[in-house]
Amino acid sequence: MPKWIKANEDESNVVISSRMRLARNLSNYYFSNKLKAGEAAQVTKEVEDAVMSGNSALKDQFSLHNMKDMDELERVMLIEKHMISRELAKTEMGAVLIKEDETVSIMLNEEDHIRIQTILPGLNLEKAWDIADKVDDVLEERLHYAFDERFGYLTACPTNVGTGMRASIMMHLPALVEMGYMDGVLKAANQIGLAIRGIYGEGSNSRGNIFQISNQLTLGRNEKELFANITGLAKQLVSKEIEARSFLKKNQGIKLEDKIFRSLGTLQSARVMDSAEAMSLLSNVKLGIEMGYIKDISTREIDLLFIRIQPAHQLKMFNPKTPGERDVKRAGFIREQLEKMIEDK
């Protein structure tokens, strides 16, 4: 289990996790998209040495994974665990350094040479920033970053120039979706320079009702302003989501409860299930737990199941020959996991 899923102190559980990403480049190389394979390998080597060698505070905590040594399945599993981006998975020159507890990953030769990424449970951007910042300090001591006094950190894409920082928060917003509020929320966020997108599927039709808020620009702002901006919106969304849940409870009452328990019943009994349906039903169950309807399962168990039912994880677990067989295995796996959760209580 990745540590970012483990212990969430946010009592509402609306916020699943907080992520911090710092984009950095080395001054003595072209940006990644201009690099030849040999040069990209040198970038990887330089960063690996900085992390692993000598008196580094990070020594022994990280392991290096080169994309070219991994098959499609292993790459997609890292995407599903939010350790790497889809873009990194596509490039043969890419690599990633992963901390053993899976709270930190350092992507190499993605759009930028270096992308330090931290992910923590709950609403915890400052701590995620602290951790990323310490990794950044270790690297900066040993490497020559591309940095400009006036602009700040230089990056391949102008939108990242400045702090090179992208902060993002993953949230579960089923009641706002149910009430049809997400389109409005998306527009409003956009006006204050934040982006909201579904992390599975597109736009306001996110599968599993899971969304990510992140800043769109970093130039001309400092980190603290960005935290405040995103954390502010996240807190607003938490309270709007909780309001919407109360409203639904009051106005739909038994219908809401019915939907939640039917979802659980279907997960406990289906013999064939694709990941889109599973995510949608798990989202309802998660809502049911958070609203106190379901007592004998924890949200963390459901968050973990969310990841384990993703296609590559299922492929790795069961090695099915066809998508049809995968859906049968997934249904069996979900039944078995839910039975265990309920038995363990």
Add this chain to the structure above:
Amino acid sequence: MPKWIKANEDESNVVISSRMRLARNLSNYYFSNKLKAGEAAQVTKEVEDAVMSGNSALKDQFSLHNMKDMDELERVMLIEKHMISRELAKTEMGAVLIKEDETVSIMLNEEDHIRIQTILPGLNLEKAWDIADKVDDVLEERLHYAFDERFGYLTACPTNVGTGMRASIMMHLPALVEMGYMDGVLKAANQIGLAIRGIYGEGSNSRGNIFQISNQLTLGRNEKELFANITGLAKQLVSKEIEARSFLKKNQGIKLEDKIFRSLGTLQSARVMDSAEAMSLLSNVKLGIEMGYIKDISTREIDLLFIRIQPAHQLKMFNPKTPGERDVKRAGFIREQLEKMIEDK
């Protein structure tokens, strides 16, 4: 539990029950639709005396229920148990004599003065006929039936003239419905003088996939011919249904199993359920039991639940204030009943 639901020897369970109905009239009264209330009461009294009095073999086994003494709810419950017809429930002059084990009822002042009805589990028309025939003998000894040497028993509607007999068989045909064969079956039956109709809902869209085959004409045929005709079609339908189930098992395989277990899961977990949905899901569960997918519930338990979830039964049990509340009570009742069935195994 009505006895006709109790013990079905038909291993396939496709046939739920067999029903025999004899229409009789008294020669010294107009047909029911021409009777005044006082005359109808006399008809009732004459038949009641014939059944209950003196040396009648039926004495002490029957109780009389006058429609005018029953409220809407009690009448509909008798319809749902197949003890009386919708038509009888509508007439204030109607009455019914019901045998204590609920295998025989004698409707009075329905379309005809007397309608003797027997209902037995499984494919058992001959035995149902024997029982109805014995009741008929007792009545004929004591009453003056309207009978014509050339035509046979005279009835209010010409289609019943002759034997006055209508035989019917109640069958569960989910696989034939699933495969879209029922429209063809309905037409074919019609051509050999038999009618098939859904007993809940209309035509080939029967709720719960439960159908009734019956003869349309009785004139010019004897009882044995009619039995043979209906029993023949019923046996053909049983084998077609079983063939269709094998076909579905072979060709849909896991999808069929998925549908069956999702239906069970939904029944076990829903918080709101109307009777149409409940019947449809129970039909799938019944199919699942009969095909060996579900082991810990018996078809008889499901057949009984079919009746107990009907609107009037639910009304009687829970006295809900609104249809919405009834659907909530029904869902709770179904969950509780299924839990009991599974625990008892």
